[in-house]
Amino acid sequence: MNTPHTGTSRRALLALFGASVVAGPLLAARSASAAPTGLDDPAKKEIAMRLVSSAENSSLDWKAQYRYIEDIGDGRGYTAGIIGFCSGTGDMLDLVELYTRRVPGNVLARYLPALRRVDGSDSHEGLDPRFPADWRTAAGDPAFRQAQDDERDRVYFDPAVRQGKADGIGVLGQFAYYDAIVMHGDGGDATGFGSIRRRALNTARTPAQGGDEVTYLDAFLDARVWAMEQEEAHSDTSRVDTAQRVFLRQGNLDLHTPLDWKVYGDSYHIG
Numbered sequence: 001m002n003t004p005h006t007g008t009s010r011r012a013l014l015a016l017f018g019a020s021v022v023a024g025p026l027l028a029a030r031s032a033s034a035a036p037t038g039l040d041d042p043a044k045k046e047i048a049m050r051l052v053s054s055a056e057n058s059s060l061d062w063k064a065q066y067r068y069i070e071d072i073g074d075g076r077g078y079t080a081g082i083i084g085f086c087s088g089t090g091d092m093l094d095l096v097e098l099y100t101r102r103v104p105g106n107v108l109a110r111y112l113p114a115l116r117r118v119d120g121s122d123s124h125e126g127l128d129p130r131f132p133a134d135w136r137t138a139a140g141d142p143a144f145r146q147a148q149d150d151e152r153d154r155v156y157f158d159p160a161v162r163q164g165k166a167d168g169i170g171v172l173g174q175f176a177y178y179d180a181i182v183m184h185g186d187g188g189d190a191t192g193f194g195s196i197r198r199r200a201l202n203t204a205r206t207p208a209q210g211g212d213e214v215t216y217l218d219a220f221l222d223a224r225v226w227a228m229e230q231e232e233a234h235s236d237t238s239r240v241d242t243a244q245r246v247f248l249r250q251g252n253l254d255l256h257t258p259l260d261w262k263v264y265g266d267s268y269h270i271g
Helices: 011-019 019-031 044-055 062-067 090-102 109-118 131-139 142-166 171-184 194-202 213-229 238-249
Strands: 260-264 266-270
Touching: 011 019, 011 062, 011 090, 044 062, 044 171, 044 238, 044 260, 044 266, 062 090, 062 142, 090 142, 109 131, 142 171, 171 194, 171 238, 213 238
Parallel strands: none
Antiparallel strands: 260 266
């Protein structure tokens, strides 16, 4: 599904649309609301879930993804659930451990030894052939769906919102952080969220440091595109170029609806 897509810099946007188009509405959008809502507002969080689902699952129906599972060939083993928990990166293991603490003897509990063995690899050893079917069975359990929600928030959503608020950025910026953590994780590697943020800070200051929000978000998205291009599986950068940058160019720093964007060439709309 992914195809290479070259990142679009702020300089290119300025050249294409002019400073008044790129910068003017941005200032108006921020000044229109002295106390912008955070991404943790329930309505904004719902938008965030739908935006991520458009990129991760080619669908706005994020709640249909609890039962999703497949190996997408990115070296992370099975990818599954509402946020792409992976058997090779530890977050799927954490999820099944949480579910098992809450519901001992559930249909996925038997796979815990195998999930511990395959952590850090793309192996299916001990998971095939029944694991995908059993995952889909578990997704019918409200307790498993709640566990997915809770792990998504603990590992990805809440840290992104906390850091975004600490940096003084609004809803769009907090979403940009969240989407980056979802794809890249928050480990210490060169393409993790922390490294992306530090790369942005090399060229721009956050609003909390006295910098301009638009300038900083441009720098962050530039750093995000760089990180995506380091890995073939993520080399299509349209979830930045034709989604997050579109909202930034429009001055929609608080993700007010309606929203129109594209990912991998497909168009989406939230009214």
